[in-house]
Each structure stands twice: as structure tokens, then as C-alpha cells.
Amino acid sequence: MTLFGTQKVRENGHFEIGGCDAVELARRFGTPLYVLDEQFIRQRMREYLSSFQSRYPAVKIAFAGKAFLTLAMARIVDQEGLYLDVASDGELFTALQAGFPAERIVMHGNNKSPGELGMALEAGVGRIVVDNSLEIERLIQLSEQKGVTPSVLVRTAPGIDPKTHRRIRTGQEDTKFGLNIRDGSAMKAVQRCVDSQRLRFMGIHCHVGSQLMDAESHQQASDIMCAFMRELQDATGARVEELDMGGGLGISYVQAQSPLSVDDYSEQVVNAVRESLDRYNLEPPVLGQEPGRSIVGQAGVTLYEVGAIKEVPIPEAPGTRTYVNIDGGMSDNPRPQLYDAVYEAFIANRADHARDTVVRIAGKHCETDILIQQTSIQRPQPGDILAVQATGAYNYAMASNYNRLRRPAVVLVEAGQADEIVRRESLEDLISHDLIPERLRSRAPASA
Numbered sequence: 001m002t003l004f005g006t007q008k009v010r011e012n013g014h015f016e017i018g019g020c021d022a023v024e025l026a027r028r029f030g031t032p033l034y035v036l037d038e039q040f041i042r043q044r045m046r047e048y049l050s051s052f053q054s055r056y057p058a059v060k061i062a063f064a065g066k067a068f069l070t071l072a073m074a075r076i077v078d079q080e081g082l083y084l085d086v087a088s089d090g091e092l093f094t095a096l097q098a099g100f101p102a103e104r105i106v107m108h109g110n111n112k113s114p115g116e117l118g119m120a121l122e123a124g125v126g127r128i129v130v131d132n133s134l135e136i137e138r139l140i141q142l143s144e145q146k147g148v149t150p151s152v153l154v155r156t157a158p159g160i161d162p163k164t165h166r167r168i169r170t171g172q173e174d175t176k177f178g179l180n181i182r183d184g185s186a187m188k189a190v191q192r193c194v195d196s197q198r199l200r201f202m203g204i205h206c207h208v209g210s211q212l213m214d215a216e217s218h219q220q221a222s223d224i225m226c227a228f229m230r231e232l233q234d235a236t237g238a239r240v241e242e243l244d245m246g247g248g249l250g251i252s253y254v255q256a257q258s259p260l261s262v263d264d265y266s267e268q269v270v271n272a273v274r275e276s277l278d279r280y281n282l283e284p285p286v287l288g289q290e291p292g293r294s295i296v297g298q299a300g301v302t303l304y305e306v307g308a309i310k311e312v313p314i315p316e317a318p319g320t321r322t323y324v325n326i327d328g329g330m331s332d333n334p335r336p337q338l339y340d341a342v343y344e345a346f347i348a349n350r351a352d353h354a355r356d357t358v359v360r361i362a363g364k365h366c367e368t369d370i371l372i373q374q375t376s377i378q379r380p381q382p383g384d385i386l387a388v389q390a391t392g393a394y395n396y397a398m399a400s401n402y403n404r405l406r407r408p409a410v411v412l413v414e415a416g417q418a419d420e421i422v423r424r425e426s427l428e429d430l431i432s433h434d435l436i437p438e439r440l441r442s443r444a445p446a447s448a
Helices: 022-029 038-053 071-079 089-097 114-123 133-146 185-195 216-236 262-279 293-299 335-339 438-442
Strands: 015-017 033-037 059-064 083-086 105-107 127-130 151-157 200-205 242-244 286-289 300-313 320-326 345-347 357-362 370-377 385-389 409-414 417-422
Touching (some): 022 033, 022 385, 033 293, 038 059, 038 262, 038 293, 038 409, 071 417, 083 089, 089 105, 089 114, 105 114, 114 133, 127 133, 185 200, 185 216, 200 216, 216 242, 216 262, 293 300, 345 370
Parallel strands (some): 033 409, 059 286, 083 105, 105 127, 127 151, 151 200, 200 242
Antiparallel strands (some): 300 320, 300 385
């Protein structure tokens, strides 16, 4: 059983995180329950800063809010001195309501609405990453109306197809994100930004993909991006002051996965960037990084209560399969259904026992709601608390009310203190936005 951050097993056999007994957390706050290790999150942020700054002092580390963002999380990001990457008006609103400094916000999105662009301009966000030609024209028009000159980065598609799941690849040529370098679209976009009197062109951006185990794709992208920097500076006369390489470093969800450490990742990325800058005779720009999953992913644990346990015959082989049903599933973690995500789990109230039972973890939703296809846990019993590791990224962020389940609470733990940072939804919350038209209120029931 792999433990992360402050996690350990207590003398009574209970799983502990952030100095708190996970079984007691489940009793106090209910299940399903997201639990986040604050110390681990802060440590990872500091690790990113120190690893990159020691090798490349002119660096900006922006936490990718899409991985996990709440008011409390925005405060942590601010306190640790990182920038914050947001990708919608909702994420931007969350950051602003938390008091996050607008000048350290990076506004993303492949299809920003005029309303979102206007909101970003009014807030005075530090950078807007433009993604397409329509957005550039909208931004110019809005900037003229508001009398502002926003700083922009042009997002490019460098043509890198990373070794990751097809649904989280973003840097290849055939992608909805950014402007293609090879076909000249990116150059046209840069020229438009440079020529405009209402946009301050600051640099270029790319993001090759997510859950990457090595830095190979970033190394390839470094050369392509620096070659493009040389080309656009020669063509337009504009200097690229910032080169944002996005994020993407993965984590180990299961023991078989072995991503680079943050330190090794930073060394390989910085070396690749420096070599490419030298190759194309470029002045070093500010280097941007946008980690998300690798900061918060392993800080999170989801706790469930075990319900029915079934032994089901396996048609293609002799024997049976043990189905362990839990009180959550794809509404609190859709990742296995979206892109075959894998996890490990264990019984939190008997964490010191041997994980000697092979099971399939089944969610309570309709359709084939399987959270974990196969994992080894302690022999399960109804009422046990099941802990699923590495659920800090893209679980709460992607949660839904499918089957009208209530979204779980989120608890932040640190040094034995547990604080609810997102309350559990109530049944009343589920219908709080529902409306019944008057014609349905007054119409008599249909006759049999």
C-alpha cells in the first residue's frame, strides 16, 4: 500500500491523513468524502518553485485551477506565491471572490465568450492566452470599448503527439486548442496581436497533454517553440518576453506508474529550453509552467462506505468475481468512464491488515459504473470505509449530480485539524434551480 504526504497507518489500524483518523472523518462528515492533505499541497507547490527557480530564476509557476479550485484552494495558491490558471468565468469568479490578485491570474479557454473576455478585462487579469483568430478580434474590440490594453500570450499547437490517453492529448496538430504553427496560423495570430494598438503581445504558449510520465514531449516542444520564437521575432520584430510550456507532469495512481519527480522534470525541461534558446540565438524569456494534477492529485483521498458485496460467476473462466458496492461512483469520479483511469484502494478501518482479496469496486449509478476494475484490498465487510488514493485532481472538479446524487463535501486536513471547505449538497440543493411552469401546476392529471 503506497502512502503519500502525511498519510500513515495508526496503531489501531486506521488510516490517517493530515493527522486525522480517516474513519472518524467519514463518521463526522459522511461519505462519499473528498479529503485533501494541505501540507502535501503546499510542499508540492514549494517543490515546483524551488526546483525551477534554482535552474531558471525567471520562471512563473501557475497552478492549473481546472484540476481543483475552491475559495480555500485559491487562498493556498496565493499564500504560496504561485500564479493561477483559470479557464472559465466560474473559475475566474472563484479566484476573485477569494481575493486572489488579478495580476497573477492567467485566463485560458479555447472558446472564451465575449462575457468571459469582458470579465477578464474588467478584473485586470495579468495574462489572457488567446486561442483563435475570432477571440483576438473580439478582444481587440472589447479592449477599445473599455479603454484597456491587456497583455496576451498566443497559444500554439506545436504538433507534438504525446504518449498519453487520446482524450488528454492537446499539443498535436489536429486539436481544438491553439493555433497551428506548421500551417502559419500561429504566425498570423502573433502578427495581428503585434499590429494591434489594443493588445500587448507578451509571448507564446503551448500545452502538449496531461498525465505524462517523462519530459520527452516537453523536450520536443521546446525546440519547436524556440524555432518559432526565432521565426516570429525575425518576421515581426517583436520580442517574445514569455514562453509558457504548459503543464502535464503525471502522477502514480497505481504502483506500476513511475513519473519523473518534480526535480528531475524541472531539470530536463530547463535543459531542453536552454539548449533550444542557444541553438536559435535567443534571449532567455520568462519561462511559464502550469502544473495541476502533479500538485494536488496525490494530496487527495476519497472515502466511501462499503455496502452490498456480491460473488458473481465469471463466464470466461472458472471461479467468481467479488463486487464491492460503494455509496458513490461516477458522479464523484467520472475519470474511469471518461478515459480509463485506474486507482488503488484499501479498507481504511483495517489498513494494517493484508490486502489479500481481489475485488472489483462498483459504483451505485446506472449503466456500467465501475470505479476500479480490479484491485486488492483487505477482506471487505458491509460498513467498512474504503479509501481510494490519488483523487485530488479532476474528481471534485468533474463531479456531477447524475442519478440526482448529492455532490460530496470536501475536507482540508492539516496537523490534526479538519475543515470543511465545500459543504455536502443537500436534497434541497438538488432542486434549488428546478422550476415548474404554471401550465404544469394547473393542468389536471391525464385520465387513465
